[in-house]
Amino acid sequence: MQIIMLIDMDYFFVACEELRRPEIKDKPTIVGSDPKQGEGRGVVMTCNYPARKFGVRSGMPISQAYRIKSDAIYIPMDYDLYEKISKDVMKVVKSFADRFEQVSVDEAFIDVSKKIKSYEDSLDYAKRIKDTIKEKTGLPCTIGISTNKLMAKMACEAGKPNGIRLVREEDVKEFLNGKELDDLYGIGKKTKEKLEAMGYKTIGELAKANTMDLMERFGSFGVEIQKYANGIDESKVEENYEVKSIGREKTFEKDTADRDTVTTAIRKLSDEVIGEVKKAGLTFKAVTVKLRYGDFTEHLKSRSIRRSDDAGDLASNAVDLYLRYSDKSRPMRKIGVRVSDLTKARGQKKIGEFTS
DNA sequence: TCTGGGGTCCTAGGACCC
DNA sequence: TCTGGGGTCCTAGGACCC
Numbered sequence: 001m002q003i004i005m006l007i008d009m010d011y012f013f014v015a016c017e018e019l020r021r022p023e024i025k026d027k028p029t030i031v032g033s034d035p036k037q038g039e040g041r042g043v044v045m046t047c048n049y050p051a052r053k054f055g056v057r058s059g060m061p062i063s064q065a066y067r068i069k070s071d072a073i074y075i076p077m078d079y080d081l082y083e084k085i086s087k088d089v090m091k092v093v094k095s096f097a098d099r100f101e102q103v104s105v106d107e108a109f110i111d112v113s114k115k116i117k118s119y120e121d122s123l124d125y126a127k128r129i130k131d132t133i134k135e136k137t138g139l140p141c142t143i144g145i146s147t148n149k150l151m152a153k154m155a156c157e158a159g160k161p162n163g164i165r166l167v168r169e170e171d172v173k174e175f176l177n178g179k180e181l182d183d184l185y186g187i188g189k190k191t192k193e194k195l196e197a198m199g200y201k202t203i204g205e206l207a208k209a210n211t212m213d214l215m216e217r218f219g220s221f222g223v224e225i226q227k228y229a230n231g232i233d234e235s236k237v238e239e240n241y242e243v244k245s246i247g248r249e250k251t252f253e254k255d256t257a258d259r260d261t262v263t264t265a266i267r268k269l270s271d272e273v274i275g276e277v278k279k280a281g282l283t284f285k286a287v288t289v290k291l292r293y294g295d296f297t298e299h300l301k302s303r304s305i306r307r308s309d310d311a312g313d314l315a316s317n318a319v320d321l322y323l324r325y326s327d328k329s330r331p332m333r334k335i336g337v338r339v340s341d342l343t344k345a346r347g348q349k350k351i352g353e354f355t356s
Numbered sequence: 357t358c359t360g361g362g363g364t365c366c367t368a369g370g371a372c373c374c
Numbered sequence: 375t376c377t378g379g380g381g382t383c384c385t386a387g388g389a390c391c392c
Contacts, residue, residue: 033360043360058392061359077361104363104392188390221366221389249361286384296359300386334360 001169002113003122004237006144006152007093007129010161012106013046015139016085017075026050028072035066035074041251045077049161082106088137096129099237109149111237119145119168126164147172150233153185172231177204184228191225194218203229243280247288247338248272255294255331262326262335263319269337270315282342283309289321290336301325309345 009015013031018024028051033042040062047056047065054069065072086105094100097110116122126143133141144156145166154176159165167175176184182192184203198217200206207229214222227233248269256262266289277284288302301321305313318337326332 041358041360045360059359061357064357064359067357107392186390190389219367244364247362251360288385298387302385304384336361338363 001117002111002147003116003119004146004149004152005110005112005122005126005129006149006156007108007110007133008142008144008156008160009089009106010140010142011046011048012086012139013077013082014048014075016082017078018048019085019138020081024073028054028056028069029075030056030062030065030069030072031075031077032062032065034076035062035070038063038066038070040066041253047072085137085139089133089139089141092133092136093129096125096132099239101237101239101241109152109237119166123164123166126166130164148231148233149235149237150185150228151175151231154183157183173207176207176229176231177202179203181206184225186225186228191218243282243342245338245340245342246273246276246280246282246284247290247336249290249334249336249338251292251334252332255333257328257331259323259328262322262332265335266318266322266337267315269335270318271311273337273339274309274311274314277309277339277342281345283307283345284314284339285341285343286339287314287317287321288336288338288340289318289325290334290338291322291326291332292334292336293327294331294333296333299325304341307343314339 014029017029017031028048030044030047030051032044034040042062044056044058044060044062044065046058051069051072056065056068056072082105090102090108093108093110097112098114099111100108102108112122112125116125122145126145130141130143133139140162142156142160142162143164144152144154144159145164146152146155147169151167151172155165155167179202181187181195181200181203182189194217195206198213200209206226209226211223211226214226218225250265250269285307286302286304288300290298290300292298303317303321305317314337
């Protein structure tokens, strides 16, 4: 029997802020971009449950949050802090795992099939993990337990906040049956719309759908999501995950058609990307520039270059892609720089050389 | 309502080679 | 003049997730 858990930190960024500012606890608090009296351009990254009570949600435009709750506490992102705390959390989680896979700053899968022999034991074990995280970091989390990664994830969603939720193999069908299509991992807005147009309204209906119809409409992705709808996921908890790309992007405070403003931004982003590349001891071979115009249309321009880890190589290629392929008559909203096709730099792997 | 920034994976066409 | 099959690399874009 396979037992997989997903450990997901509750309202992580706000919870981190609460550690150093205990007085904000129980007050509506929002971590995200500056609301600027309702004129701000970003979104809500995380908010705590007191803020959610008023209808604030993560991902919501910060201007909208401000309209709902202008007297909430607004805090800018402090990613260094969250990363530092995340390391402490992950260390604990890893110590309980046979296999460990971090999926984001505040989430990790563990395979505990060798350590745990029954579902009953898994509940006690999850409680120990939860208590240890709380003891070592002071932070709450939710743990989903099931037979594979997909179902551990779904169980975790159902267990939030501050909970432990087990979905036994024999209960998977019933657990999924009446849920909305976009509750299923992998199904977003677009796929939901297409499935609804085909007449499917719930995960249970998708599970029983005609596979050939799905195949025709979605190709192999159709077969994949039907497996998901049946609670089937054969992917493993992957221990040694390698990063595939590194990028930085920036939304301008106001849309701009000014070349110098954009090229200056590209150079700055390039420097930041190179900082990450060197820290990780990597080299890159592909450069991509992302251009988003004021009307939200988005274009990617990329090219392969001689393998490099050099700031000048990145900046010159990124600027050139922008100058060559962008429409200068349209104001730009956002610019991004990304490198991919990454490989470990050779012969310079002294421990700590690149770490700050 | 007015939409961030970090990523991943998949598809598909064209170039090019054998 | 009409024409294969396979493979890899490159580039662009779409959808999704946290």
